[in-house]
Amino acid sequence: MTWDTDILIAGGGLNGPALALALARGGFSVTVVDARPARTRAEAGFDGRAYALAIASVRLLTAIGVWPGVADKAQPMLKIKASDGRAGEGSAPFFLHFDAAEIEEGPMGHMLEDRHLYAAFLDAMQTVPGITLLSGETVQAQEVDGSGVTVTLASGRRLTAGLLVGCDGRGSGVAARAGIRRIGWGYGQTALVTAIRHEKDHQGIAHQFFMPSGPLAILPLKGGHHSSIVWSETDATAEAIQALPDAEYLKALRPRFGDFLGEIGLAGDRFTYPLSLSLAERFVAPRLALVGDAAHGVHPIAGQGLNLGLRDVAALAEVLILARRRGEEPGSPTALEEYQRWRRFDSTALALGMDSVNRLFSSDNPLLRLGRDLGMGVVNALPSLRRGFIRQAAGLTGELPKLLTGRQI
Numbered sequence: 001m002t003w004d005t006d007i008l009i010a011g012g013g014l015n016g017p018a019l020a021l022a023l024a025r026g027g028f029s030v031t032v033v034d035a036r037p038a039r040t041r042a043e044a045g046f047d048g049r050a051y052a053l054a055i056a057s058v059r060l061l062t063a064i065g066v067w068p069g070v071a072d073k074a075q076p077m078l079k080i081k082a083s084d085g086r087a088g089e090g091s092a093p094f095f096l097h098f099d100a101a102e103i104e105e106g107p108m109g110h111m112l113e114d115r116h117l118y119a120a121f122l123d124a125m126q127t128v129p130g131i132t133l134l135s136g137e138t139v140q141a142q143e144v145d146g147s148g149v150t151v152t153l154a155s156g157r158r159l160t161a162g163l164l165v166g167c168d169g170r171g172s173g174v175a176a177r178a179g180i181r182r183i184g185w186g187y188g189q190t191a192l193v194t195a196i197r198h199e200k201d202h203q204g205i206a207h208q209f210f211m212p213s214g215p216l217a218i219l220p221l222k223g224g225h226h227s228s229i230v231w232s233e234t235d236a237t238a239e240a241i242q243a244l245p246d247a248e249y250l251k252a253l254r255p256r257f258g259d260f261l262g263e264i265g266l267a268g269d270r271f272t273y274p275l276s277l278s279l280a281e282r283f284v285a286p287r288l289a290l291v292g293d294a295a296h297g298v299h300p301i302a303g304q305g306l307n308l309g310l311r312d313v314a315a316l317a318e319v320l321i322l323a324r325r326r327g328e329e330p331g332s333p334t335a336l337e338e339y340q341r342w343r344r345f346d347s348t349a350l351a352l353g354m355d356s357v358n359r360l361f362s363s364d365n366p367l368l369r370l371g372r373d374l375g376m377g378v379v380n381a382l383p384s385l386r387r388g389f390i391r392q393a394a395g396l397t398g399e400l401p402k403l404l405t406g407r408q409i
Helices: 015-025 038-042 055-063 114-127 173-177 235-242 246-257 305-325 333-361 366-381 383-393
Strands: 005-010 030-034 050-054 075-077 079-086 090-099 109-113 131-135 139-145 148-153 158-166 182-198 205-210 216-220 226-234 264-266 271-280 288-290
Touching: 005 015, 005 148, 015 030, 015 055, 015 114, 015 131, 015 305, 050 055, 050 114, 050 305, 055 109, 055 305, 075 216, 109 114, 114 131, 139 158, 139 173, 158 173, 173 288, 182 235, 216 246, 226 235, 226 246, 235 246, 235 271, 246 264, 271 333, 288 333, 305 333
Parallel strands: 005 030, 005 158, 030 131, 079 205, 158 288
Antiparallel strands: 050 109, 075 109, 079 090, 139 148, 148 158, 182 226, 182 264, 182 271, 205 216, 216 226
16 A cells, blocks of 8 residues: 555654654654654753663664663663651661662663653654654544545644554543543552752662652762652642742652752752553554553553553564564554554553552551561562562563564564
């Protein structure tokens, strides 16, 4: 068939460009429809928003030509420390301590700011043949027939493609128009996200402090004296804290944060995000596939949201490229079902696992506190078990698509 583009991707956040680059390198023509003006986000200043990229994700970014442009801006995560406790009381005596030296692959992951990663994607898309980026546009309608899919953009322009991929987030219009329902629930928690500067060097250590109201993640950024924080509180408490002036905001953060990094101050904009679990009942439909948050939205407790999306990217790119080599169309039902089998169980299991961890650690029940603290102590005392957790967090376990191992498809 002849289409305007082989594959049309709705959503130009991070998963969309990653998928476009992987597919274009496999010989497809790809069009990315992004609601935002491209350069506005790429030229943004420091605001503290950042991602914890697992080893497997870094390998994918290397394989699609993005990592070389951001490697010098990324902060290696050399250690991860997780502890339980209450604000102002310090941590419990038992904790988890993961060290990158325990695995052969090097740092468990890297912290990278959103502005650097998006700019690198944008630069890469401009240099790889076969990619068209339509900025300031959205998909408003889609029609599927035997020959392909036709989308109508907000401007009124119509485009045909062999496959439509929804990378348009938890409120995916692509999924809704295809009749794909979602299951999930809210946590009654909101994440407060910002960046801080601190007196002492973080030494590449990421911290996760579990409190009854929700976890606080302190994630090291490049340079040693800045960190990104993801601070979960009940909805009402988070709303009240977000409304405070900066000085009072810091006053509320201080007992939760502690003094291990010395004096602290705000260094970026302040954001809030309501927390929930959201899973699409299906990841595919005729001539359609869902990727990233459009397929699954998880609790940020382990920083796995983007890593989970990039696993989707690697799997979908591999099944589509291999199907192309067999002479199949990009919307091949066989390829789409293979993608769903590959990704749905893994992403659902991880989402429910994060849900269980959040519920376990967000309780102040004394028996639960004792049980989880003893559990962390046992894991921390057993090197083989500890290494298993490290490898899982680094994305090195399971049936990995080629791109997640750093290999070309």
